[in-house]
Amino acid sequence: xxxxxxKSLLLLTAVALGTVAYNALKPVISRPDVVEPFDxxxxxxxxxxxxxxxxxxxxxxxxxxxxxxxxxxxxIRVNNQGYSEEKERWKQSIxxxxxxxxxxxxxxxxxxxxxxYSGYHIVKITPDYSYALVFGDNxxxxxxxxxxxxxxxxxxxxxxxxxxxxxxxxxKLVWTxx
Numbered sequence: 001x002x003x004x005x006x007k008s009l010l011l012l013t014a015v016a017l018g019t020v021a022y023n024a025l026k027p028v029i030s031r032p033d034v035v036e037p038f039d040x041x042x043x044x045x046x047x048x049x050x051x052x053x054x055x056x057x058x059x060x061x062x063x064x065x066x067x068x069x070x071x072x073x074x075x076i077r078v079n080n081q082g083y084s085e086e087k088e089r090w091k092q093s094i095x096x097x098x099x100x101x102x103x104x105x106x107x108x109x110x111x112x113x114x115x116x117y118s119g120y121h122i123v124k125i126t127p128d129y130s131y132a133l134v135f136g137d138n139x140x141x142x143x144x145x146x147x148x149x150x151x152x153x154x155x156x157x158x159x160x161x162x163x164x165x166x167x168x169x170x171x172k173l174v175w176t177x178x
Contacts, residue, residue: 035106062177149178
């Protein structure tokens with residue numbers, strides 16, 4: 001084996017070990033309680049992002065929204081978009097979601113990149129499906145969503161209190177500009 005192949009194998013091994021270590025040490029919520037019963041038909045439609053824990057795809061975006069529609073195969077089409085003021089253009093990502101267990105539970109998995117899925121756990125929702133609190137698979141991902149861009153203080157405080165109790169750093173939330 002030549003030296004370049006050995007270096008490549010060593011580099012790949014180091015990256016793989018680093019990824020395993022990162023995922024093992026990351027704070028993880030094993031099984032957050034999700035909304036049950038959950039009504040997909042009420043959840044479908046357009047949601048505005050009110051707040052998020054920032055991450056690479058959404059960094060610097062304003063006017064962020066997500067639209068959920070049913071696909072013919074039973075999955076859910078996810079259309080996320082937001083405006084980058086720095087680049088002066090809209091950014092869009094189309095994905096699909098599936099229920100983890102039952103369609104009556106707010107536990108879904110979402111993919112924007114082929115076979116790779118991430119958790120999308122609807123942990124709180126108002127009775128009229130106007131506001132939702134969504135957790136990812138770990139403490140790095142959280143969203144507050146609404147059917148409009150404003151949230152009443154009472155609901156905001158309830159969601160923030162619950163997120164804090166679950167270990168989220170709500171002080172790091174980015175409140176989305178619309």
